[in-house]
Amino acid sequence: MPKTGRTPEEVRRNTILQAGVQVFLEYGYVNASVDEIVRRAGGSKRTVYKYFGNKEELFAAIIESLAAQMLSPLGAAIDDNSSLQTTLEKLGKAYLDVLLREDSLAIFRTVVSEGQCFPELAKTFFRNGPNAAVVRLSNYLDQQVDNGSLQLSDTHAAARQYFGMIRSDLHMRAALGLEPPTDDEINREVDTAVAMFVREYSV
Amino acid sequence: MPKTGRTPEEVRRNTILQAGVQVFLEYGYVNASVDEIVRRAGGSKRTVYKYFGNKEELFAAIIESLAAQMLSPLGAAIDDNSSLQTTLEKLGKAYLDVLLREDSLAIFRTVVSEGQCFPELAKTFFRNGPNAAVVRLSNYLDQQVDNGSLQLSDTHAAARQYFGMIRSDLHMRAALGLEPPTDDEINREVDTAVAMFVREYSV
DNA sequence: GTCTATATTGCGATAGAC
């Protein structure tokens, strides 16, 4: 059930993106074939190149689109009137949820393996994925500093540090395909990190 | 200049390991060929199989050997009579040094890309690399708890959390081949993490 | 489907230790 944009062009574009997601995540970047994407999306190769320019830009567009979808729960965790502590907990769990999903791991593995040869892809991934999450949190922290709820000079660094704490080695373990952590483990991870963060920085 | 073990067998074994390091890091696991390793090491293929059994075990042995070498600075950071704070700082910087080295990143990329098909390799990497570092730190933290310098129930979790804080997103950025962090950035990262950790857990 | 590349094994030859 493809999400339909409004105009026919948007529909077309979305269909191609969704076919691309399947193919790139299944084959990796170099082994994915544009022909295969066209086969699944229907339509002509010409249209793909008209919309996206080339294979690399197509993959970049897919990364952006997937990242935006996957990170949207983070917005939901922030956009409400909960306490700092509750917000950080919800945000942390939402972040780990995203990070440990199989499709997010598949992109990560692809970009790690092939990012050396295609630095623009690596940049696009980092900017729209992990770094976008950091930016959202640091914006929220900025608000809290303005509020007077937090005392903190470098909110961007603090956001990176917070995500680092809750990630601990969970992401690496997942990326390597090792045993996934239990929900309990995740909850403990987030709870101790939040407690530490709040004690350290709240006024 | 190969490091020579004492017995001829050890020399042989080391020579093969070192040739293997080159080849596996250059080509990745699947694309590395045993023939190429034999060519560089000299000697016969039969000997390689006699010592290591098969290609996968050879790579596992290489991972173990490299990890042991690369993690040895962590031992040096711990084995002295510095204060908790100083030890954590030295340990953190040594850890980041190892993690961000090009050869360590190359292994990581290889294991991430191919670990899905070879789960034993992924386990070996994790156990001897990142997890071995955690174990060293948690042993040190255990001592400090026994000392009465720290109050802390789960030292293993705390060690993972500490490394997570100082890693923040530096390792991911490096693995993706993005701009490396400056020494200043690393120092600030470690310093704020140590301060936070010590404030949180020291008695 | 063919064909190449390459992991893995088998075996007689050789070289050095004792």
Added chain:
DNA sequence: GTCTATCGCAATATAGAC
């Protein structure tokens, strides 16, 4: 001379490329 480790090469098997 014997013994053992290793060598060199040849053979098998199989997976992936084309």
